[in-house]
Amino acid sequence: QTLSAREKNVVFIGFMGVGKTTIGELVAEKLSRSFTDIDEEIVKEFNMTIPEIFEKHGEKAFREKEKELTLGICKEKRKIISIGGGAFTQKEIRDICLSTTIVYFLEMSWESWKKRIDILLESRPILQGKSEDDIEKLFYDRQINYNQHHLKYNADEQTEEEIAEKVIESLK
Ligand code: S3P
Helix, strand or coil, X not given: CCCCCCCCEEEEECCCCCCHHHHHHHHHHHHCCCEEEHHHHHHHHHCCCHHHHHHHXXXXXXXXXXXXHHHHHCCCCCCEEECCCCHHHCHHXXXXXXXXXXXXXXXXXXXHHHHHHHXXXXXXXXXXXXXXXXXXHHHHHHHXXXXXXXXXXXXXXXXHHHHHHHHHHHHC
């Protein structure tokens, strides 16, 4: 069954803290479509914060839940979805998103992104205990997965509003 762009789910990918959730919410609101943030759903399921999930259950349990919820929502239609920055390291998530949804990659340069480390540190267990060099390596390693997408926007110099407008335009 082939769905038109109006019916397809839209998924935002990209590294931590680039604006996936904010842009997803803006797009959903402007298009009167429903928005789901997979991280938020994981938090609800475990009834604890992401750092607590990593600490008490481990990253593996987090990734399992991330996969289950993402694969589940991909069966729906017209959803605007944001997934965590590590989700695309899972092949099953990449495969289902790329084959059933429209995947938007929100790209940012390392130079712009690294200014955000301090504000993200507390809520992102993946960054904790890592040197800036380690984080830079992770940043570049992750780009290989993000390079599998349908459309991309650069978030270095555009506001979240501007990107949301472009996403909406591309869906017309
Ligand atoms: C992660 C990114 C986070 C969240 C978790 C792990 C990652 O989501 O899923 O902390 O491995 O990159 P955001 O990309 O929304 O920060």
